[in-house]
Amino acid sequence: MKTGGDLVADALVAAGINFICTLPDWNMARLIERIGQENSWIHVRLGREEEGVGICAGAYLTGKTPALVMQNGGLLNSVNGLTTTSLQFGIPTLLVVYYAGDINSRYFSTVGDITEPVLEALGIRHYILRDRAAVMQTIAGATVLTMDSKRPVAVLLNRDLLRSEGP
Amino acid sequence: MKRLDCLKAIAGTVGDALVVGSAGGATVEWYHLHPSEGNFRSRTLGLASSIGLGIALSLPQRKVIVLDGDGSLLMNLCGLPTAAWAAPPNLIHIVFDNQVYESSGSSPTATAGPTDLVAIAKAAGFPRALWVHDVDAFATAVADALSAHELTFIGAKVEHGIVPGIASPTMDDAENKYRFMRHIENLEGRKIFGSGYPDL
Numbered sequence: 120m121k122t123g124g125d126l127v128a129d130a131l132v133a134a135g136i137n138f139i140c141t142l143p144d145w146n147m148a149r150l151i152e153r154i155g156q157e158n159s160w161i162h163v164r165l166g167r168e169e170e171g172v173g174i175c176a177g178a179y180l181t182g183k184t185p186a187l188v189m190q191n192g193g194l195l196n197s198v199n200g201l202t203t204t205s206l207q208f209g210i211p212t213l214l215v216v217y218y219a220g221d222i223n224s225r226y227f228s229t230v231g232d233i234t235e236p237v238l239e240a241l242g243i244r245h246y247i248l249r250d251r252a253a254v255m256q257t258i259a260g261a262t263v264l265t266m267d268s269k270r271p272v273a274v275l276l277n278r279d280l281l282r283s284e285g286p
Numbered sequence: 287m288k289r290l291d292c293l294k295a296i297a298g299t300v301g302d303a304l305v306v307g308s309a310g311g312a313t314v315e316w317y318h319l320h321p322s323e324g325n326f327r328s329r330t331l332g333l334a335s336s337i338g339l340g341i342a343l344s345l346p347q348r349k350v351i352v353l354d355g356d357g358s359l360l361m362n363l364c365g366l367p368t369a370a371w372a373a374p375p376n377l378i379h380i381v382f383d384n385q386v387y388e389s390s391g392s393s394p395t396a397t398a399g400p401t402d403l404v405a406i407a408k409a410a411g412f413p414r415a416l417w418v419h420d421v422d423a424f425a426t427a428v429a430d431a432l433s434a435h436e437l438t439f440i441g442a443k444v445e446h447g448i449v450p451g452i453a454s455p456t457m458d459d460a461e462n463k464y465r466f467m468r469h470i471e472n473l474e475g476r477k478i479f480g481s482g483y484p485d486l
Contacts, residue, residue, distance in 0.1 A: 138344065161343050163372055166364030173333030174368075177306070177340020180326065180463065181470055182478040185340075203330040204337070208463045 124149030130258035140171035168193030172200030245273035308334035323469035332362030342377035370411030384446035
């Protein structure tokens with residue numbers, strides 16, 4: 120039996136992510152537990168999300184394929200770094216973002232309201248994952264896109280997906 | 287103690303160490319004194335230390351030097367525990383503490399008050415963290431860090447003031463990125479661009 124968090128972890132390994140920074144959210148607890156157990160990457164645990172933008176940038180400069188795992192509140196904390204480091208220099212990073220305030224989640228609808236508009240304003244392409252069947256292909260494709268475009272690309276993870284269980 | 291004199295004292299000694307500069311005057315002076323394909327200039331206040339950490343963790347066989355300022359470090363203080371926990375032994379974090387936000391009008395930072403950045407680095411878990419108070423001690427501290435195999439933080443209290451006659455580097459940010467990455471390809475003897483993903 121695998122949770123959605125397990126599926127996302129499997130997909131990140133399969134996509135070739137080899138450097139990963141994380142800051143927890145309750146709904147990503149299993150995902151981050153799995154990230155900590157994998158040997159496919161260098162894993163850095165953050166204190167605030169924007170530093171992860173810089174750490175991932177440094178890793179990319181040496182040839183790594185980096186991902187930054189965080190909540191969408193952390194995405195908002197990271198906007199200056201995403202703008203003046205990632206976008207200004209042309210540095211790819213796969214942003215794996217828990218979508219607080221998406222449908223069927225409580226307490227953070229205000230953050231949910233502005234998450235996609237902020238990404239659109241930044242010119243960061245984003246893909247919402249609500250369906251287990253789409254996890255592997257979306258994360259693999261988003262990783263190719265970020266590396267090819269040399270810009271961050273975001274994958275937004277819905278709560279029901281992360282909590283889902285299946286084979 | 288002047289920042290420029292500190293940088294002059296190490297410009298000939300850093301070898302092939304990779305150098306990440308913060309968005310501030312130290313980086314302008316460093317690019318002038320030590321032009322190198324192995325220099326990278328951050329544009330986000332606070333993130334030079336994070337970029338240096340990412341490089342150091344990814345290239346454990348290379349020495350990485352971060353040239354930071356007090357204002358920049360104060361904007362990313364949580365980066366100190368992150369670096370101390372990850373503990374790359376090849377990372378040297380140098381902070382020139384002039385007690386002002388020099389690049390943005392020279393209003394004071396908290397280090398003009400009670401804040402001690404070396405004490406913060408020690409408390410964050412840096413195994414080596416020290417203040418230096420003259421140029422010789424600075425050069426010795428950097429030489430020691432380059433020969434040691436331990437995460438190091440060096441604080442240098444310096445006078446504030448931008449040195450006249452040193453122009454800001456004209457290199458475009460994307461150009462800086464590509465030149466730095468080509469330098470890594472040459473140093474490491476491997477391809478970065480054009481590897482990993484199939485051409486379709």
